[in-house]
Amino acid sequence: MEQALERIVLVGKPNSGKSLLFNQLTGLRQKVANFPGVTVELKSGKFDSYELVDFPGTYSLEAISEDESIAIEQLHHAMQEINTKLILCNLDGTKLERSLVFALQVQTLAKKHNKSLVFTINMMDDLLRFGHDIDTEKMSAQLGSPIYAISAKSLYGMSEFTEALKTHMTHPDTAKIAASEEENQIQQDHMSLAKSIAAEHGIKPDIVLKKQNHLDSFLLNNILGGFSFLLIMLFLFQSIFTWAAPLMDAVESAVGWSGSMVVAYLPEGAFADFVNDAIFGGVGAFLVFVPQIMVLTLIIGILEDSGYLARAALICHKPLSLFGLSGRSFIPYLSGDACAIPAIMAARTIESPRKRLITMMTVPLMSCSARLPVYALLIAVFVPDTQYLGGWVNLQGLVFFLLYFGGIFTALVMSKVLNRMVDKRKQSDLPFILELPSYRWVNWKPLLYRTLNSAYQFIRGAAPIIFTVSLVIWVLGYFPSQGDLNSSYLAHLGQFIEPLFAPLGLDWRYALAILISFLAREVFVGVLGTLFSMDNADENIDGLAAQLQADGLTAASGIALMAFYVIALQCVATVASLKAETGKKRYSWGVYIAYGTLAYVVSVACYMLLS
Amino acid sequence: MTLWDLSKNASARVSGYSPAMHSSIQTRLQEMGFAIGAHIVCTKRSPFGGPLVILVQDCVYSLERSLAEGIEVKV
Numbered sequence: 001m002e003q004a005l006e007r008i009v010l011v012g013k014p015n016s017g018k019s020l021l022f023n024q025l026t027g028l029r030q031k032v033a034n035f036p037g038v039t040v041e042l043k044s045g046k047f048d049s050y051e052l053v054d055f056p057g058t059y060s061l062e063a064i065s066e067d068e069s070i071a072i073e074q075l076h077h078a079m080q081e082i083n084t085k086l087i088l089c090n091l092d093g094t095k096l097e098r099s100l101v102f103a104l105q106v107q108t109l110a111k112k113h114n115k116s117l118v119f120t121i122n123m124m125d126d127l128l129r130f131g132h133d134i135d136t137e138k139m140s141a142q143l144g145s146p147i148y149a150i151s152a153k154s155l156y157g158m159s160e161f162t163e164a165l166k167t168h169m170t171h172p173d174t175a176k177i178a179a180s181e182e183e184n185q186i187q188q189d190h191m192s193l194a195k196s197i198a199a200e201h202g203i204k205p206d207i208v209l210k211k212q213n214h215l216d217s218f219l220l221n222n223i224l225g226g227f228s229f230l231l232i233m234l235f236l237f238q239s240i241f242t243w244a245a246p247l248m249d250a251v252e253s254a255v256g257w258s259g260s261m262v263v264a265y266l267p268e269g270a271f272a273d274f275v276n277d278a279i280f281g282g283v284g285a286f287l288v289f290v291p292q293i294m295v296l297t298l299i300i301g302i303l304e305d306s307g308y309l310a311r312a313a314l315i316c317h318k319p320l321s322l323f324g325l326s327g328r329s330f331i332p333y334l335s336g337d338a339c340a341i342p343a344i345m346a347a348r349t350i351e352s353p354r355k356r357l358i359t360m361m362t363v364p365l366m367s368c369s370a371r372l373p374v375y376a377l378l379i380a381v382f383v384p385d386t387q388y389l390g391g392w393v394n395l396q397g398l399v400f401f402l403l404y405f406g407g408i409f410t411a412l413v414m415s416k417v418l419n420r421m422v423d424k425r426k427q428s429d430l431p432f433i434l435e436l437p438s439y440r441w442v443n444w445k446p447l448l449y450r451t452l453n454s455a456y457q458f459i460r461g462a463a464p465i466i467f468t469v470s471l472v473i474w475v476l477g478y479f480p481s482q483g484d485l486n487s488s489y490l491a492h493l494g495q496f497i498e499p500l501f502a503p504l505g506l507d508w509r510y511a512l513a514i515l516i517s518f519l520a521r522e523v524f525v526g527v528l529g530t531l532f533s534m535d536n537a538d539e540n541i542d543g544l545a546a547q548l549q550a551d552g553l554t555a556a557s558g559i560a561l562m563a564f565y566v567i568a569l570q571c572v573a574t575v576a577s578l579k580a581e582t583g584k585k586r587y588s589w590g591v592y593i594a595y596g597t598l599a600y601v602v603s604v605a606c607y608m609l610l611s
Numbered sequence: 612m613t614l615w616d617l618s619k620n621a622s623a624r625v626s627g628y629s630p631a632m633h634s635s636i637q638t639r640l641q642e643m644g645f646a647i648g649a650h651i652v653c654t655k656r657s658p659f660g661g662p663l664v665i666l667v668q669d670c671v672y673s674l675e676r677s678l679a680e681g682i683e684v685k686v
Contacts, residue, residue, distance in 0.1 A: 318661030
């Protein structure tokens, strides 16, 4: 059996440069352990021949939320373990007093468990720029643990520190917590000790905060700040649609090309059809979303690392709180316009478990890009290409906007409803208090790694479901008549559920397309194309639209269909993400069924009103 | 008066907490810097009753109304 590695536990206050230090010490290979239902993430990696575990940043060892208590419980657990040799506590040198409050709590805990401990004072590059140095020797004597002044960013002091860290690991006694001078003098509590040490060694806050306050006076200005917020969000929106588009096209043609290459080598028949339609068609259709998810992760990462995300949350907090949401719900909502899956992941940063749950459950109502082909098809069938105001306003564009707005509107209304429904005792609420971190330049290497990893996580999470589903659909659609969808098991199924869609004025072909699109909504167009005997309906939406028009689809049915697609959660991959993040089937399959039912009721109402 | 009553650029000292505030939240606020006697400056007020921005020693925080009303201050 492989012997468990000796372990270093890394802790520190949020925004203290801890993640970057972790990345510098371990390189980019790291494992992440998740706890379902909460946002607690324990990252671990290898430093030299040791395991380094990165604990979530926290202000205190006294938990105020379920997430924090799990993280702190894990820390207590790690302190007791025999493999844990050293506690590495990271301090933000520019915010010494705040970092010390938590650091001293950790030191007391480590002492209780007889563990060795070292402090790092991070962000020394910032301090040195202001001409401020720290007397680590004196401070170390005062605190009773070794202290290293470093910058994980500029690598100042890093080589000496890593060497020292190795020595401390081979001789843990070198970092045994000594009875500190201060402790001998008076039994001070942590807070006043932090204050006196910070007053002696720290930099004056107004020097450090000058740049930050200067930028904030612009970015948080009531008028200019609002304007720059809109510009930044417009930029985000543009990037996920305009810039991701060529990449998405590239993925699509790459999958199509490799599919045709593989199929060319296979003997004609059911197996070749299976490989072409189910594997390359089904799985390929979902790979198309990978570039969008990566671009989204990258841009959100830039906003987060630079410190702007906290400001965006502050700006959005008031309007969103009217619907029972947090300012931090804004980014998930915006991301939801591209794809619900990264949006659900982005909800992790929401401080209140209750608001986080509500955000995750309503994000799938935002009009994600998989709805675009469906909207485009229905608009092409029913909405004339009329221009108003000398070409400035286009009727089709206006309807597009209305559909988007319909999604946002439904999401906000649902938030309000869920806010009443979600049990207040079970899902605790936390008051909104947010540290506005200093503005910093982005560290590209870890961010690019995170971006790649988001693609990997998405594929790993969704691929098995998508594959199973496309396999089942393909079998039902292919047999018993060797590929003729019109007389397949699936068609029988469509005819069987036709009465259900009669109140919408739709026949079995639409019923079938809707049924299949409950797995992934974008297949609606392709299935209708097949049923109307059109190849490549996805690339020829206008052609299919003309066919649907000729077939006599009424405007009332069309509007009912649009309403249906705005509301229904037709994406199994989203359900899987919801389940992974909330840890409960009740919240994932529950919203799947609830939004499906709501979509049906609303669309029947639309049809009845209009016909 | 409470933290919420501070106007932009006004400074004050924390003098207490509302009895309605949960003790764990009180402790956290103290650990974050809002200890009794701490010097604070309000650096931003948002329109329509949005969160305010408070400078406490070496940190800058944004607090929503319900929380700010629970912190008592003296000018």
